[in-house]
Amino acid sequence: MDWNDLRVFLAVARSGTLQTAARQLAVDHTTVSRRIKALEASLGATLFVRAQGGHELTAAGLDLLPRAEAMEKAAHAALQSANRNAAPPERGELAGVVRVGATEGFGAAILAGALARLGQAHPRLTLDLLAVPRALHLSKREADVVISLERPLRGPYVVTKLCDYTLHLYASRRYLAQHGPIATRDDLAGHAYIGYVDDLLYSNELHFLDELYRPESFALRSTSVTAQLQAALAGCGIAILPGFLAREHGELVRILPELANFQRRFWMSMPTENKAVPRVTAVWQYLKREVALRMPEPQAR
Structure with missing residues (x-):
């Protein structure tokens, strides 16, 4: 099961409507609907039925709820642990500057809102978003994390597929x-x-x-x-x-x-030494989660 699908499931289960869940997750309601359908398909079960004024859990949904809540609790505990390790002990929060480079359209449409929410959660963290119509170069240290259309083939970098579109x-x-x-x-x-x-x-x-x-x-x-x-x-x-x-x-x-x-495909990269910088790795993991939630799966040709 995809944790991002479970996040959406919990939001709908608690709010009772797709629209309210979408507002809470800062996505559109079609994304919520798509995530629920994907989760139902993976489980082979219907999780919600339409009811007056919203959606109600089916028997399968009620069975999934405590397991999803247990995963949520574990995820929150892991994030809190990471944040404690990434910031001064007396504050327990991320601090410093992280510069993210991305293509112009993706940076503006997908990353800007996500990074703004992360910055609100960590007031001592400064996030620079370089959303520009050109390639950014890790070798020139133009950014701490770079999201690009082409996969870096050489260099001391950590590289992962971010998403298809x-x-x-x-x-x-x-x-x-x-x-x-x-x-x-x-x-x-x-x-x-x-x-x-x-x-x-x-x-x-x-x-x-x-x-x-x-x-x-x-x-x-x-x-x-x-x-x-x-x-x-x-x-x-x-x-x-x-x-x-x-x-x-x-x-x-x-x-x-x-x-x-x-x-096409977006790749996310960072210099290998940034793995030792907690604020950068925290942004890296956050972007992987947020992009997975907000980007629809491409349709087959």
Whole structure:
């Protein structure tokens, strides 16, 4: 069982509604629903039934509840122990500066809120988030922890897979109303496109459109994925955007959902010596948990 699924289970069991649990966990209600379904699938049992005003535990849910609470208690005890070891004994809290580097869109959409919550829990901890449209280099000590599209292949680093994510073709409802529906790959011809500036790409993982369709020209190109998002929202053209960015904007419509489905991966790295720095390892473990909770599992191609 995934502990992040159990966290969501406990929140729903205690609050009685998906919406309240989502607010408590600082996620959207679709994430809560997805986590519950994943847990039910792994257990082969229904945990909740709809009731007036919310959700009630089934017999299977009632059976799982004490076990989930025991795991929660153990997790809290482990975290408290880690925090005591990571901070001055008289305060029992994290202190100092930790710099996290990440790609621009992922840093803004996923990491900023998570790190803000961690900072609120540890007032003596300063968190620097470098969310930039370029690669950050551990070898230059630009950050204590780096989240990147490409896995570092050499160097004295600790590296782990953080998460997979998907990108899709999107256009605004206004753009599609003006230019007509797109039902097949052939319909992509003649449309306006938004993308990256090829000679300024900082990662080969950002080559997307060539896998599906090579535009004759672009209406707008930018090194910034958030600029591309805003251009798409403004009706400038068709863009390939990460699902974790586009899902927050109801004005955007997925185009060719069965065909345009690009999967990429984020890696998290830090210099090996940072394993001996408690505040850095605490941030590392926290980000693994939070990203696992907030990032939806990519759909298969």
